[in-house]
Amino acid sequence: MSNAEQGEALQSALHSSHEELGAKWSDFGGWLMPLEYAGGGVTAEHEAVRNGVGIFDVSHLGTAQIVGPGAVAAIDAVLTNSLDRIGPGQAQYTLLCNDQGGVIDDIIAYRVSDDELILMPNAANCTTVLEILRAAIPADVQIHNLHTQTAIIAVQGPRSAHVLAALGLATDLEYMSFVSDTFDGVDVTVCRTGYTGELGFELAIDAGHAVALWKALLAVDGVVPCGLAARDTLRTEMGYPLHGQDLSPTITPVEAGVSWAVGWNKPIFAGKAALDVQRAHGPSRRLVGLLASERGIPRHDMVVRNASGDDIGLVTSGTFSPTLHQGIALALVNADVDGDVVVDVRGRSLPCTIVKPPFVTASPKA
Amino acid sequence: MTPDDLKYTKDHEWVRILPDGTAQFGITDFAQDALGDIVYVQLPAVGAAMTAGESVAEVESVKSVSEIYAPMAGQVLAVNDTLDASPEVMNADPYGAGWLVTFQPTDLAQAQDLLDAAAYEGITAH
Numbered sequence: 001m002s003n004a005e006q007g008e009a010l011q012s013a014l015h016s017s018h019e020e021l022g023a024k025w026s027d028f029g030g031w032l033m034p035l036e037y038a039g040g041g042v043t044a045e046h047e048a049v050r051n052g053v054g055i056f057d058v059s060h061l062g063t064a065q066i067v068g069p070g071a072v073a074a075i076d077a078v079l080t081n082s083l084d085r086i087g088p089g090q091a092q093y094t095l096l097c098n099d100q101g102g103v104i105d106d107i108i109a110y111r112v113s114d115d116e117l118i119l120m121p122n123a124a125n126c127t128t129v130l131e132i133l134r135a136a137i138p139a140d141v142q143i144h145n146l147h148t149q150t151a152i153i154a155v156q157g158p159r160s161a162h163v164l165a166a167l168g169l170a171t172d173l174e175y176m177s178f179v180s181d182t183f184d185g186v187d188v189t190v191c192r193t194g195y196t197g198e199l200g201f202e203l204a205i206d207a208g209h210a211v212a213l214w215k216a217l218l219a220v221d222g223v224v225p226c227g228l229a230a231r232d233t234l235r236t237e238m239g240y241p242l243h244g245q246d247l248s249p250t251i252t253p254v255e256a257g258v259s260w261a262v263g264w265n266k267p268i269f270a271g272k273a274a275l276d277v278q279r280a281h282g283p284s285r286r287l288v289g290l291l292a293s294e295r296g297i298p299r300h301d302m303v304v305r306n307a308s309g310d311d312i313g314l315v316t317s318g319t320f321s322p323t324l325h326q327g328i329a330l331a332l333v334n335a336d337v338d339g340d341v342v343v344d345v346r347g348r349s350l351p352c353t354i355v356k357p358p359f360v361t362a363s364p365k366a
Numbered sequence: 367m368t369p370d371d372l373k374y375t376k377d378h379e380w381v382r383i384l385p386d387g388t389a390q391f392g393i394t395d396f397a398q399d400a401l402g403d404i405v406y407v408q409l410p411a412v413g414a415a416m417t418a419g420e421s422v423a424e425v426e427s428v429k430s431v432s433e434i435y436a437p438m439a440g441q442v443l444a445v446n447d448t449l450d451a452s453p454e455v456m457n458a459d460p461y462g463a464g465w466l467v468t469f470q471p472t473d474l475a476q477a478q479d480l481l482d483a484a485a486y487e488g489i490t491a492h
Contacts, residue, residue, distance in 0.1 A: 024402075035429075036402060041402055041403045041457075042402055042403050042428045042429065043403040043428060044403075229402070229428065229429055233428060295406055296406070297405075297406070297426060297431070299431075319428060319429075320405045320406075320426075320428045322428070325405075346431075
């Protein structure tokens with residue numbers, strides 16, 4: 001049982017550094033993490049990432065090493081995406097599904113070799129994911145939970161490569177690839193990954209050395225510390241799903257529009273039978289983007305209605321877009337939805353158009 | 367930090383009694399800081415009646431929405447129209463340019479029931 005399950009919030013190795021920066025705190029999956037910083041605020045932090053560079057502590061994300069003979073093949077028989085699509089030094093977005101095809105968690109898998117993978121599940125799901133994998137793979141493939149030993153710092157924005165270069169870290173990486181490097185003699189894994197839609201990197205380092213790396217990054221001119229509130233507005237503008245809202249054990253990848261993260265031709269993965277059926281028949285509901293046509297912000301769990309006033313679904317994520325200055329949302333609605341809709345915002349009808357995300361023109365592959 | 371010349375509610379509003387017997391209210395620095403970046407403000411109509419403790423306005427930030435309760439009974443005389451285009455003024459200057467409503471109190475003596483600055487600081491101190 002983790003500390004989180006005992007009701008005691010875990011703290012990042014960078015906790016005191018965040019306190020020095022005047023962080024406002026929030027619980028994320030059992031971890032007390034910065035929501036935003038004094039002197040910044042979600043809007044300024046969001047804009048720093050879109051136009052310059054911001055750094056985020058994302059140490060709440062889980063980290064686990066899967067190692068042993070045939071580790072990749074063993075995991076490939078459980079997670080949805082096909083690990084054949086990537087080679088050593090590459091990462092992919094993948095899912096752990098239940099027998100009904102619902103998403104237990106979305107995960108980034110880093111392929112180190114045929115016999116070693118690093119998995120990065122969500123904070124709240126890390127323990128569950130590792131328990132399911134432990135039961136599903138051969139005993140000679142070991143699972144090492146490195147969650148609390150590893151700090152992860154995301155460096156995101158068009159200027160992110162300049163910041164890494166200033167610290168002497170590798171920047172010449174393809175999108176969704178990673179490389180081992182060192183900072184001040186300490187091992188750092190540099191990953192060209194992120195959750196903002198901008199050019200960006202995630203740096204994994206032993207928690208005991210995280211403060212020195214964080215402070216060195218902050219010392220580079222123009223670097224803005226960013227909280228998880230900005231990470232949420234940035235990912236929502238890209239239409240990236242968040243597990244627990246847009247993905248869940250009762251929402252399938254077919255419904256959520258992430259079928260691209262399923263290796264349909266694989267002989268086996270968890271949830272395959274149910275997902276094959278749903279894919280063949282088409283889902284009854286699907287995740288869409290909503291753009292508010294008037295002032296107002298659709299938010300999680302608000303009801304979506306069609307022009308006839310029928311309830312057709314729920315908002316799964318919604319926020320004010322700092323880039324567009326409009327309300328935006330992801331909503332799970334009846335698959336046959338057609339035309340404009342309204343969202344019930346505390347009794348008022350907010351007209352919205354259905355759009356295909358991303359809501360903004362950013363790309364992490366730029 | 368908390369102006370001495372204002373009165374406060376436990377719901378984090380301030381009230382300024384003006385020399386002509388009218389009054390103004392807004393939200394406190396504590397409230398704007400808790401909301402974060404404010405993006406929409408919905409204000410009452412001029413002439414509307416306010417009942418103490420009942421919702422009279424709505425302030426929405428990037429991350430949350432908050433009802434604003436009338437600090438005293440009265441009638442709305444004016445609302446701060448600049449907040450429509452520049453709601454961020456509430457974050458930058460909550461006790462000045464970020465005011466919400468000017469009103470005619472039904473009974474000015476009710477202001478005595480509100481908190482003074484020291485008492486308000488007492489409920490926001492951690």
